[in-house]
Amino acid sequence: MTRKSKAILIALFLGGLGIHKFYLGEDKAGLIYILFFWTGVPALLAIIFIIRSAFMSPDEWNKEYPAHPSK
Numbered sequence: 001m002t003r004k005s006k007a008i009l010i011a012l013f014l015g016g017l018g019i020h021k022f023y024l025g026e027d028k029a030g031l032i033y034i035l036f037f038w039t040g041v042p043a044l045l046a047i048i049f050i051i052r053s054a055f056m057s058p059d060e061w062n063k064e065y066p067a068h069p070s071k
Contacts, residue, residue, distance in 0.1 A: 004061050008053050015046020025068045 011020035018033020033042040053061070 003065075003067065004053060004056075004058075007065070008050055011046045011050050011053075015049065016040075016043035018042055018046075020046065020049065024065050 007020050007023055010023050014020065016033075017037050018030040021027070021030035021033055033045075036042055056064075
């Protein structure tokens with residue numbers, strides 16, 4: 001399973017809490033998602049992330065979310 005597909009699945013099931021942001025190394029964004037999860041806005045943003053990521057080419061994905069050495 002690729003890193004992209006894992007991020008999409010995490011966003012699908014735990015996107016409202018921003019767990020996919022932590023997985024991608026965007027810790028500050030993940031904390032903001034957690035702080036505002038009760039508003040529903042992070043869930044909407046996660047849906048947008050899923051749709052946008054699903055249609056991204058591998059080159060676009062790697063440019064926007066470069067792999068971290070720890071992952």
